[in-house]
Amino acid sequence: MRSKNGTTTTTEVYAGLTDEQLNAIDRAVGSQVRLRRILLGLSQEAVSKVLGLTFQQLQKYEHGTNRISGSRLFQLSLILHCPVSFFFETVEVEGGLVAAQRAHEAVAAADEIPSDLMRKRKTVELVRAFYAIEHVNERNAVLALLKTIAKAPA
Structure with missing residues (x-):
């Protein structure tokens, strides 16, 4: 979609993401949720109880199997004492491509460290x-x- 002056709108820039790229974002966000929870020494059971979820649902969020809604991310930011932006720190969208997963894999391969080590x-x-x-x-x-x-x- 173009604005009246011919420039590209935000909707057009992000609408071009593939399902694979969106899933990579879900995995990156979930990984950050898990990392923050572990850094605070909280169990899945404790966090899921406050959220009113089963621990299995939290697991699905943390693995990127299920997408986390905006309101749920806000709740998680309050529980985990961090800004919502923390969950997106490893996500970088450039030219419609998600670079976070590729960068993470490249660093892991370069150092010969399993990519799931920080998990x-x-x-x-x-x-x-x-x-x-x-x-x-x-x-x-x-x-x-x-x-x-x-x-x-x-």
Whole structure:
């Protein structure tokens, strides 16, 4: 749709997204919901209870199987103490293409890290514990120790 002056409207720019691209956005948003919930140490049961949902429905949101409505995203932002925009931080729409999933996969492949690594509870717990260490020198020592252990033969 073009405006009277011949410029492209917002509706036209975003209307060109494919189902695959929209599904990638749903997965990215759901992944952010899960990440934030885990960072706060909340269970699916606790969050779903406040939302008035089953934990299975929350699981479907977190995996991007079911799309989250705007009002539900707003509710989640209140429960998870973050702005609604947080859920879209990994989504980038450029020229009608969703770049978030491609960028995430490229980074994971480049580092030879499984793409779902940040979705694992232990990874999030490790990151949380690491940044809970106040002094930079101590964090650097822990990092050096982990690298040494990782290189050691099993």
